[in-house]
Ligand code: ZN
């Protein structure tokens with residue numbers, strides 16, 4: 001017989017516990033264990049009152065930990081014993097607002113298998129209804145206006161539930177119990193098809209729009225499709241003309257397009273997919289994953305000359321429907337924007353901005369409150385890396401080993417995201433893109449205000465990049481004028497600090513930041529940094545020697561000028577290569593020699609650009625990393641037999657100065673020996689990696705440090721990453737890299753927070 005010792009307690013659960021089926025889960029668990037009491041959502045998370053036999057209450061509590069819904073993330077469970085009151089039954093109480101607003105907001109999640117099955121079942125009342133969802137799937141972050149998460153505080157607030165949906169919503173054993181966005185064809189949002197002038201072409205009957213969209217795409221149209229975080233531009237990936245047109249209209253001559261294919265087995269017919277990659281593709285976050293082609297299937301214009309293509313699987317009901325029309329369909333699904341502008345997500349704005357690109361629009365009458373682009377990842381050595389952290393991952397918080405005050409970090413100007421910290425929680429925003437556009441700037445302000453509201457956040461201090469010309473610096477100045485403390489943080493220190501924050505490191509380490517350009521404390525543009533640093537301070541322990549950047553930081557599209565500058569730096573006017581067009585090169589050399597618009601830099605990213613130009617691979621580029629990507633591709637094509645790398649000369653003084661000109665002379669010599677440029681590209685990579693390891697060893701010796709962090713956009717070069725990581729591990733370094741945020745400027749905000757926490761305390 002059970003011994004009757006009664007127990008009563010209050011259980012406070014924090015984390016991602018709202019909008020993920022937590023209350024119904026608790027309700028069922030309470031019934032299973034015969035617990036009385038209640039459960040409710042408040043702004044801090046979930047609160048439970050549990051009463052009953054002690055053993056049963058204990059079993060109930062361990063059941064919470066072991067059986068939580070898959071998409072929930074428990075941060076903390078605090079149990080406070082209370083007085084037994086003898087409540088009868090267990091109930092789900094109305095949400096209540098409490099003082100503290102720290103409830104976490106769940107990210108947007110791909111359609112779940114249960115809903116997918118219902119979607120394609122002719123007998124189901126949501127058969128082919130494109131807004132089918134349940135407690136385990138669907139939009140969250142993108143539709144939430146405020147907390148606590150309840151339908152009335154989402155953009156579903158304009159849709160009243162029909163009786164059937166209402167009874168599912170209130171039926172505690174139903175999969176749709178308290179699923180805020182639930183709807184059906186009777187009561188929910190509707191899909192419509194418009195032409196580019198916003199004339200209605202078709203209203204949604206079951207299935208009509210998917211079939212029409214397929215026909216339009218196959219006839220060569222570009223179709224804008226409203227997804228979860230914004231509009232995609234879709235086109236048939238097999239159609240060269242459509243791809244060409246999209247490139248032209250979008251102002252994107254080179255940058256590869258992301259693809260979507262209907263199922264993973266079909267994808268395996270034309271792409272190499274490892275187990276780890278397939279896990280990412282099928283995950284509920286559904287990122288774009290960079291994959292190697294197995295057989296040429298799609299248009300060669302999708303990712304011209306590149307080994308890896310970004311592909312994702314469908315995650316909305318409409319996407320699933322569209323791809324069910326033809327199992328072998330492959331579509332371009334690229335963010336709905338022009339060039340580097342932010343993605344369009346508001347309907348009026350989408351028609352205005354994309355009307356000149358898309359012939360048709362598939363849209364629906366529910367507002368996207370918070371936009372996001374697709375996240376982009378790749379797998380290297382069986383480990384996942386981010387290129388862009390956005391839909392599916394945002395706004396999942398990071399827990400920091402160092403609790404701190406309320407800080408706002410502005411991030412950098414390119415690939416911007418910002419971050420906020422509150423106690424020991426850090427929330428990094430979705431990818432906002434290039435802020436140097438008028439719409440980018442406005443977007444930053446709006447998204448920031450949204451985060452301040454939903455996370456009840458008011459910063460005590462702001463942290464910005466040291467760069468005097470950054471737009472984010474101007475926004476920081478506004479906060480400063482409003483009375484907040486402002487700190488400026490060096491760009492590459494922030495890169496390395498982001499790795500320290502991710503891995504909970506709080507000690508001095510060696511950091512290698514291989515990057516584009518970042519403003520240095522001496523006013524030159526850094527970007528090949530060997531730092532010895534903690535979270536608060538850093539020493540610039542080594543770097544490549546400076547060379548002039550003709551035209552400056554923002555005029556980096558003429559990479560041939562960088563190549564010329566590197567040659568001029570090594571040889572003076574008497575350059576052995578790139579001599580073909582003296583009428584063009586002479587004026588650039590004049591600028592360099594007279595030091596006009598030619599700031600000094602040591603950026604590795606720019607060295608990659610310049611060497612790509614010297615080898616004749618690139619001349620003018622249209623997107624940031626184009627020349628470097630093509631240089632990596634050339635190296636990947638080269639024969640890969642082992643050759644010990646050329647270690648670039650470096651001076652062994654207080655700071656290690658790695659001679660950029662000796663690297664360039666080495667490359668030029670190989671050119672003059674008529675070595676094929678693929679081989680030279682490979683030697684170049686080996687030389688950079690070998691030298692990085694050699695300098696790291698010197699630093700280890702000098703500072704007695706064995707932990708080393710790698711960050712910066714240049715480490716998105718997988719070949720270089722592999723070589724540097726491999727080399728360091730061979731020498732028994734403990735190597736840390738960005739795993740939770742990209743190593744490009746998407747990591748700056750996180751690093752700024754880590755440093756800011758130290759600065760505000762002193
Ligand atoms: Zn579902």
Ligand code: ZN
Pocket residue numbers: 161162163164165166183184185186187188
């Ligand atoms: Zn309904």
Ligand code: FE
Pocket residue numbers: 491495515516517518712713744745
């Ligand atoms: Fe950077």
